[in-house]
Amino acid sequence: MPTTLPHPLPGIAAFEALYGAAWVDNQATPISATTLVLAALLILVAVVALGLAWLLQAQVSKVKRLHAELLTQRSFSEGALDALPASVVIHGLNGHIVGTNAYYRQHPAAAEAMTAAILAEGFGETANGHEPREIDYTADDGISRQALIWNRPILAESGGPVGSISILIDITEFRDAERAARITDRGLRDIVQRIPVVVFTILKDTQGVRHLTFAAGDVRALFGLELADLLGMGDVLQERPLQGRIHPDDIAAFGRLISPATAGLQQRSLDFRAFGRDGLRWIHATLAPQPLPDGSVRLIGYFIDTTELNARNEALRIARDVAERASKAKADFLATMSHEIRTPMNGVIGMLELLGRTPIDAEQRELLRAVEDSADVLLQVLNDILDFSKLEAGDLRLDETLFDPRVLVDNVISVMAARAQTKGLGVHIAIDATVAGTLRGDSVRLRQILLNLLSNAIKFTERGSIAVRMVVLGDDNEHQHLRISVTDTGIGIPEEKQATLFNPFTQAEASTSRRYGGTGLGLAICRHLAELMDGSVELSSEPGVGTTVGFEVRLPVVRREVIAPAGLHGRHAVVRIGSAETAAALSEHLKSLGMTVEQSMPSQSLREGMAASLLFVDPADKDSETRISAHVIAVTGDAGPSTVRDERLFLSANPLKWQSLVRACLVVLELRDDTSPENDARFSSGGIADADPLLLSLTGVPADRGHILVAEDHPVSQKLILRQLAILGLSCEVVDNGRDAFEALSGNEYAMLLTDCNMPLMSGYELATAWRQHEAEIGSQRRLPIIAMTANALAGEAVRVRNAGMDDVLSKPLQLLPLSQKISQWLPEQPASSRSHVSNAYDATQLASLTGGNGESGLHAEMLQAFSSASRDDLLELRRCVEMDDTAAASLSLHRLLGALQLFNDGALLSQGKQLLESLHTERANEALSRLPGFALEVEALLSSLNSQLAE
Incomplete structure (x- = not known):
C-alpha cells in the first residue's frame, strides 16, 4: 500500500474531510463567501502569529542584553570590592553570607575577627546600623593589629531591609602615627x-x-x-x-x-x-x-x-669693654715703650754705623762690633715683643710683593754670616734649581722667619756648621710649595721639650735665657707668621747632634725663569770639587743660570779633549785646569769675599751665595751684567768684594735730587739725620717744630719733607694734614712727598700717618740703607745735565770728616754738646712749667729730656724720670709736678759731670 503522508497544513486536511477528495481535483468548483471569509481569517491568524513570534524574539534579545549588562555591572562591582584594601562581606536577611571581596578571602584572620564582631550581641540589629567599632585582632603573621568595623543595612526601594553589608578597615598604621603624634605633642609640651x-x-x-x-x-x-x-x-x-x-x-x-x-x-x-x-x-x-x-x-x-642670656651678654659686653680698654692701654704702653726705646736707639745705632766708617784701630773696631751686637740684640728683643703683641691682637697684616727667593736668602745670610763665622761655624746654602725666579709673597715676613731660625741656630751652636736649604715640594704651574729649612750641629733639644718651644716666652731649659739670651718668642713668632701665610713650621732635633727647623709655604709663581745675565745662559760648566755637599749646591745654582753642568770628583780621571766655559775646582787642584780648556774658579771653604790671587779667582763657599757666584762667573768670562748695569761686577787687582748694599743703594741716589726739609725737635736726632743725608749726597734744612716747617714749606721749594711725628707747637700729623689742605686750596699740580720718622712700631701707626696725608714711614732708629731706599723711591730723578758732579762713593777720609773728623771721641763730644745744650733749655722750660702749674707742658718737656738722657745715663736718675713722666698722666700729677725741680737739679749735676769728663 502506498504510504500516506500527513498533510502539511491542518486547514487543508479539514477541507478534505468536509468536501472530500474531489476538492483537490483540478476540476473547477465554485467558491462560496463563507469559504473566502474563513480563508481570510486563517491568513490574519497567521500574520498575528508571525508578529507575536517576532516580538517574542525581540524580547528574548533584550533580556539577553540586559543579562549581559547585569553580568558586566556585577563583575565591575565585584572588581571594585576586590580592589578595596578592606574586608567586605554581604549578608542576607537570614544572616547568611551572600558575598565577600578578595581582601576578605585573602585575610582569614581578619575575616574571622570580623565575623565574630558582626555576630556580637546587638551589632547590626537596628535599621540604621551601629557606629564604627574598633577591635583588636591577631593577624595571619601573629602580629596584633587594630581595625574599624562598619555594619550598614541594605534597603529595598520600599525602605525595608533586604540584607546588610559589613566593612573592616585596618587602622594599625593610623593608630601608630596617632600614638607617635601624641608622644611628640606630650614631649613638646613637657619640654616647653x-x-x-x-x-x-x-x-x-x-x-x-x-x-x-x-x-x-x-x-x-x-x-x-x-x-x-x-x-x-x-x-x-x-x-x-x-x-x-x-x-x-x-x-x-x-x-x-x-x-x-x-x-x-x-x-x-x-x-x-x-x-x-x-x-x-x-x-x-x-x-x-x-x-x-x-x-x-x-x-x-x-x-x-632670654633674661639670663641677656645678663650674660651684658657681662660679656662689660668684659669686652674692659678687655678693649686694657688692650688699648697695652697698645698705648707698647707705643710709648717703642718710642721711648727706639728714640735713643736711633742715636745709638745710627751713630755706631757712622762711627764704624771712621778711621779706628783694630781694638776699637772690636769694641765697636761688641756694642753693635748688643744694640742689635736689644732692638731684636724690642721687635720680638712688638711683633708678638701685634700677632696676638690680630693686627699683623701681610704685604705681598714680588721677590727673588735666591736674593732673599743671600740677603739674610749676609746679615747673619759674620756672626756665625766669628764663632768659627761654617755656613752652607743649597737652593734647588727648580725654585722659581720670581715669587709673590710677604718677603719681609719670610725674611723675618729665616732670620729668627738662623739666629737660633747660630746662638745654640758652638762648633760645626749651619745649613740653609730651599726645596720644591710641589708645583702646579701657578704655585710652588716650598720648604725652607735651617739645620745646625748645636746642642739639640730633648724630644719632651720640643713641643713647648713654640709657646711664647718658653725655652728648652730654665738656664737657656741666662746663658744664651733671648725672649723665647722667636719660634712662637715664626709659627704665627707661617700660619698667617697658610704655612707651617716643623722642628726635629736630637741632643748633642743638632736641630733642623723648617717652614713650608705655598706661593704664587710670577716668573719661572731666574733673572740672570744672558751671557751665562747655555754655557757648560764642569764642577770638580771634593765636597759633595758644595758640589751639589753649586751645580743647582749653575743650572738655575741656564748652564749645563757636569760633575766630576777629583779622584776621577778626565777624558782627553774635555772642554767647558767654566771649571770649578778645589784651591789645591792645579792639575785639572791644565787638562781642561776652561775659565777656572777655585772654590774655597774659607769665609770672606771673593778675591783674585795669583791670577786665580777664589770663590767662597762659606757661604756660597747666589749673587757672589753670578759676579764671579761674569768676572772670569769678562762679561757685563745686563740685568742690572749699576751692579756690574768690578774686577781689580785686589779682587772682587761682595757688593755693599749701602754702596749699591747710594748709586741709585744721585746728587741734586732737590732740597729736603727735615722737621725734628731732638738735637741729637737732628745731627744724625744731617750727617746721614750728607753721606747720601743730599742737601737739607732742619727745623725743630711743625709750625716752622709749615712756614718754611710755604716760602720755599722743597723736594721732600722728612718729619718727626711728635713735636711741639704742631705735630707731624697736624703738619701733614695742614699742608695737604694747603695744596688743595692753591690747586697745586705737585704733591710734596712727606715721609714720617717715628719710633712707634705698632701696626696702627702706618695707617695713622697715611690718614694724616703722609706718603710713607721710616722707623727709628734711622739707618742709611732704608733711608736711601725711601729717598730713591719718592724723589724723582733729575735730568743728568742738572746733576752736580758729586761722587757717591765715599772713602774713609770723607766719612771721617762728615762724622766729626777725629773718630769716636769727636763723635761723642759732638753728641754730648748737643745733649747739654738742648737739655739746659729743656730744664729751664721744665722749671717754667712747674711755676705755671702746667702739667701737659711739663710732660712734653720731660719727654724730650728723657729721650736724650737715655743715651748718657741708664741708672736710677733715668728710672726716676720715667716714673715722674708716668705719674704726670695719672691722678698723682700734682705730686709729680712738685718733684720735678729736684729731678732737674740732679740732671744738671749729671751734665756738669759729663762735661768735666769730656774736658779731661
Whole structure:
C-alpha cells in the first residue's frame, strides 16, 4: 500500500474531510463567501502569529542584553570590592553570607575577627546600623593589629531591609602615627613646660581676625597670664591682656611685630621686656608667616625667656669693654715703650754705623762690633715683643710683593754670616734649581722667619756648621710649595721639650735665657707668621747632634725663569770639587743660570779633549785646569769675599751665595751684567768684594735730587739725620717744630719733607694734614712727598700717618740703607745735565770728616754738646712749667729730656724720670709736678759731670 503522508497544513486536511477528495481535483468548483471569509481569517491568524513570534524574539534579545549588562555591572562591582584594601562581606536577611571581596578571602584572620564582631550581641540589629567599632585582632603573621568595623543595612526601594553589608578597615598604621603624634605633642609640651618658652600657632583669617590654634608652654612664667586670659570668643586671640604685660618702652615695637601692617611674608623677630611671674623679663620673639590657599595667613612662632642670656651678654659686653680698654692701654704702653726705646736707639745705632766708617784701630773696631751686637740684640728683643703683641691682637697684616727667593736668602745670610763665622761655624746654602725666579709673597715676613731660625741656630751652636736649604715640594704651574729649612750641629733639644718651644716666652731649659739670651718668642713668632701665610713650621732635633727647623709655604709663581745675565745662559760648566755637599749646591745654582753642568770628583780621571766655559775646582787642584780648556774658579771653604790671587779667582763657599757666584762667573768670562748695569761686577787687582748694599743703594741716589726739609725737635736726632743725608749726597734744612716747617714749606721749594711725628707747637700729623689742605686750596699740580720718622712700631701707626696725608714711614732708629731706599723711591730723578758732579762713593777720609773728623771721641763730644745744650733749655722750660702749674707742658718737656738722657745715663736718675713722666698722666700729677725741680737739679749735676769728663 502506498504510504500516506500527513498533510502539511491542518486547514487543508479539514477541507478534505468536509468536501472530500474531489476538492483537490483540478476540476473547477465554485467558491462560496463563507469559504473566502474563513480563508481570510486563517491568513490574519497567521500574520498575528508571525508578529507575536517576532516580538517574542525581540524580547528574548533584550533580556539577553540586559543579562549581559547585569553580568558586566556585577563583575565591575565585584572588581571594585576586590580592589578595596578592606574586608567586605554581604549578608542576607537570614544572616547568611551572600558575598565577600578578595581582601576578605585573602585575610582569614581578619575575616574571622570580623565575623565574630558582626555576630556580637546587638551589632547590626537596628535599621540604621551601629557606629564604627574598633577591635583588636591577631593577624595571619601573629602580629596584633587594630581595625574599624562598619555594619550598614541594605534597603529595598520600599525602605525595608533586604540584607546588610559589613566593612573592616585596618587602622594599625593610623593608630601608630596617632600614638607617635601624641608622644611628640606630650614631649613638646613637657619640654616647653620645663623651659621658659611658649610655642604658638595663630591663624589670621581673611577678615584679619587672629585665632590661637595652638599654644604650648608656660605662658604665666613669661607674661604672668593664663592661656585662657588671652582668648575671647572661642579661640580668638585677645591682644589687650598681652600688651598690658609688655614694658611701656617696647609696646610699639611689639605691636608692629604682630600687627596687620607688618603682615609680610618675611620672618620677624624682636627682643622686648615683659612682666612675668617673677618680675621683669627679657623675651625674644620670632614669628614666621605662612600664606594659605584661601587667603588666610598662618603665623608660627615662639617666645623664649632670654633674661639670663641677656645678663650674660651684658657681662660679656662689660668684659669686652674692659678687655678693649686694657688692650688699648697695652697698645698705648707698647707705643710709648717703642718710642721711648727706639728714640735713643736711633742715636745709638745710627751713630755706631757712622762711627764704624771712621778711621779706628783694630781694638776699637772690636769694641765697636761688641756694642753693635748688643744694640742689635736689644732692638731684636724690642721687635720680638712688638711683633708678638701685634700677632696676638690680630693686627699683623701681610704685604705681598714680588721677590727673588735666591736674593732673599743671600740677603739674610749676609746679615747673619759674620756672626756665625766669628764663632768659627761654617755656613752652607743649597737652593734647588727648580725654585722659581720670581715669587709673590710677604718677603719681609719670610725674611723675618729665616732670620729668627738662623739666629737660633747660630746662638745654640758652638762648633760645626749651619745649613740653609730651599726645596720644591710641589708645583702646579701657578704655585710652588716650598720648604725652607735651617739645620745646625748645636746642642739639640730633648724630644719632651720640643713641643713647648713654640709657646711664647718658653725655652728648652730654665738656664737657656741666662746663658744664651733671648725672649723665647722667636719660634712662637715664626709659627704665627707661617700660619698667617697658610704655612707651617716643623722642628726635629736630637741632643748633642743638632736641630733642623723648617717652614713650608705655598706661593704664587710670577716668573719661572731666574733673572740672570744672558751671557751665562747655555754655557757648560764642569764642577770638580771634593765636597759633595758644595758640589751639589753649586751645580743647582749653575743650572738655575741656564748652564749645563757636569760633575766630576777629583779622584776621577778626565777624558782627553774635555772642554767647558767654566771649571770649578778645589784651591789645591792645579792639575785639572791644565787638562781642561776652561775659565777656572777655585772654590774655597774659607769665609770672606771673593778675591783674585795669583791670577786665580777664589770663590767662597762659606757661604756660597747666589749673587757672589753670578759676579764671579761674569768676572772670569769678562762679561757685563745686563740685568742690572749699576751692579756690574768690578774686577781689580785686589779682587772682587761682595757688593755693599749701602754702596749699591747710594748709586741709585744721585746728587741734586732737590732740597729736603727735615722737621725734628731732638738735637741729637737732628745731627744724625744731617750727617746721614750728607753721606747720601743730599742737601737739607732742619727745623725743630711743625709750625716752622709749615712756614718754611710755604716760602720755599722743597723736594721732600722728612718729619718727626711728635713735636711741639704742631705735630707731624697736624703738619701733614695742614699742608695737604694747603695744596688743595692753591690747586697745586705737585704733591710734596712727606715721609714720617717715628719710633712707634705698632701696626696702627702706618695707617695713622697715611690718614694724616703722609706718603710713607721710616722707623727709628734711622739707618742709611732704608733711608736711601725711601729717598730713591719718592724723589724723582733729575735730568743728568742738572746733576752736580758729586761722587757717591765715599772713602774713609770723607766719612771721617762728615762724622766729626777725629773718630769716636769727636763723635761723642759732638753728641754730648748737643745733649747739654738742648737739655739746659729743656730744664729751664721744665722749671717754667712747674711755676705755671702746667702739667701737659711739663710732660712734653720731660719727654724730650728723657729721650736724650737715655743715651748718657741708664741708672736710677733715668728710672726716676720715667716714673715722674708716668705719674704726670695719672691722678698723682700734682705730686709729680712738685718733684720735678729736684729731678732737674740732679740732671744738671749729671751734665756738669759729663762735661768735666769730656774736658779731661
